[in-house]
Amino acid sequence: MLGQLIAALKTDNKLDEAFSQFREMLGAAQWMFGEANDVLTGKKEGDDVREPLYNKDQEINTLLRSIRGNILTHLSVNPVADIPGCLALMSIAKDAERIGDYCKNVFEVGRYYEGDYEIDRYHQPLEDIRGQATALFEEVIKAFSESSTKQAKKAIKAADKIRSECDAVEETLLRDRRTVETHAAVAYSLLARHYKRVASHLANIATAVFGRIEDLDFRKPKKKSADGDAAEPVQE
Numbered sequence: 001m002l003g004q005l006i007a008a009l010k011t012d013n014k015l016d017e018a019f020s021q022f023r024e025m026l027g028a029a030q031w032m033f034g035e036a037n038d039v040l041t042g043k044k045e046g047d048d049v050r051e052p053l054y055n056k057d058q059e060i061n062t063l064l065r066s067i068r069g070n071i072l073t074h075l076s077v078n079p080v081a082d083i084p085g086c087l088a089l090m091s092i093a094k095d096a097e098r099i100g101d102y103c104k105n106v107f108e109v110g111r112y113y114e115g116d117y118e119i120d121r122y123h124q125p126l127e128d129i130r131g132q133a134t135a136l137f138e139e140v141i142k143a144f145s146e147s148s149t150k151q152a153k154k155a156i157k158a159a160d161k162i163r164s165e166c167d168a169v170e171e172t173l174l175r176d177r178r179t180v181e182t183h184a185a186v187a188y189s190l191l192a193r194h195y196k197r198v199a200s201h202l203a204n205i206a207t208a209v210f211g212r213i214e215d216l217d218f219r220k221p222k223k224k225s226a227d228g229d230a231a232e233p234v235q236e
Contacts, residue, residue, distance in 0.1 A: 018070040025096040030137040032103035040110030060100040088208045095201040113187040122188040152209035159203035166196035
């Protein structure tokens with residue numbers, strides 16, 4: 001989808017600027033994810049990270065508004081513009097903005113949870129998920145920058161694995177009959193949910209590289225349900 005739109009960059013400065021701003025949004029979200037997890041793992045102090053993190057989030061919001069303006073300008077002066085591609089870019093820009101919000105949520109868990117992450121049956125899976133999500137940013141950025149269908153599908157597969165592992169953590173928490181302190185259970189559950197949402201939004205960005213605009217914000221189920229094969233929303 002976006003691969004066709006990229007061809008227009010040579011003739012439209014506004015669209016070129018919109019693509020550059022989106023790449024900047026992804027880079028900013030990636031930085032936020034790293035900083036938030038550095039607080040979570042004790043590598044950095046929350047008080048030192050809070051202001052630059054929230055300032056970066058405001059930069060992402062400003063970029064989103066600018067992208068929308070540039071796309072509208074492009075569409076108004078180009079009657080033969082690739083409208084679905086432009087709408088897709090506007091949609092995934094919102095995905096990038098939402099990733100910034102979830103990075104703030106991860107930061108808040110790290111800042112306010114004062115306990116130790118010492119329950120291995122939850123801690124280790126979340127450590128693995130964190131590493132996978134960190135790598136996923138690079139995969140999605142590469143897929144978008146190169147307009148690579150192969151790379152995008154690889155990223156989506158990786159995101160689906162993260163989502164599945166996050167679901168497993170939450171299910172284990174709900175079924176666990178052993179004693180788990182409430183504050184610890186809340187922290188583990190929130191992290192699983194936040195990581196899952198980050199992965200879902202990154203998968204949506206990858207989908208836009210080759211998919212149809214009507215497929216954005218939805219994930220097709222792996223197995224047909226009793227009610228048919230309707231797509232599953234990726235956003236809450």
